Amino acid sequence: MALTIGVDVGGTKIAAGVVDEEGKILEEQRCHTPARDTAQIQSAVVGLVKELAARQDVAAVGIGAAGFVGADRTTVLFAPNLAWRDEPLGAAVQAQVGVPVVVENDVNAAAWGEFRFGAGADVDDLLMVAVGTGVGGGIVLGGQLLRGSFGVAGEIGHMRVVPNGLPCGCGRHGCWEQYASGRALVREARARVWDGDPLLELAGGSATGITGPMIMTEAQAGDALCISLLADLGQWLGEGIASLAAILDPRVVVIGGGVGDAGDLVLEPIRKAFDDNLPAAANRPHLEVRLATLGNEAGMIGAADLARASS
Ligand SMILES: [Zn+2]
Secondary structure, eight states: OOEEEEEEEOSSEEEEEEEOTTSOEEEEEEEEOOTTOHHHHHHHHHHHHHHHHHHSOEEEEEEEESSEEOTTSSOEEEOSSSOOEEEOHHHHHHHHHSSOEEEEEHHHHHHHHHHHHSTTTTOSOEEEEEESSSEEEEEEETTEEOOOSSSOTTOGGGSBOSTTOSBOTTSOBSBTHHHHSHHHHHHHHHHHOOTTOHHHHHTTTOGGGOOHHHHHHHHHTTOHHHHHHHHHHHHHHHHHHHHHHHHHOOSEEEEESGGGGGTHHHHHHHHHHHHHHSTTGGGSOOOEEEEOSSGGGHHHHHHHHHHHHHO
């Protein structure tokens, strides 16, 4: 049985795991992401891989990276939260670990993990919408991961939804992730919270102390503001998903990221906004919106499986 290693390089931590053909993680290692230093990130990845490969016979390594990954599947073209610019990450790691290495966009890897072993294991066409700090996307059509000509397909968070809207880290204005992300949820909460709201109390009396998990907690406890904030987030998400469905026609949309913790408080508004905004909604089948099932490990499992397929 061929084992492979999946590595998930995030903004705060790097996680690496040995994964089998069934998508099961046999062993896992983690470390903090060395801040903004590409050479240190690379050596941290090599360290984790070598440690795991010393104990398990592995055939290949897949690295999921939060950034734009080139069509060569080795170069990180751009990473908004890490210092990668045209970084030949895959080739550099491969030279040190001695087995084939492929690099994938982290949400593409997570989408593939959910498609192979998670919420979309029963379908051929899937769109993953990962709602975290930003909004990431991964697209599987006809059982194939959609990478595009230049490797950067599926950057759905940068679909423009508001002309001349809020500025985005990508250099444009009005991108979907400025309205439909965890960061947008927190921004709105800080702007709308009022004196005496339990959310403000939970945040220590200061709006700047409000975090996403606090909003989830208060919404589940019945706080009207937090429920309405999640409903607005769901509305933005559902509208955008309706536009994407007009292009991609997926069978299932998998919602990943921390917002999934809100369950029906966000899912129901997403489904309603989707149904209300899908073109010709009354005369076509509607896709299903589901929550991701692999959690934080989707990227690692997906990257390991993509490495297996290409080795
Ligand atoms: Zn953008």
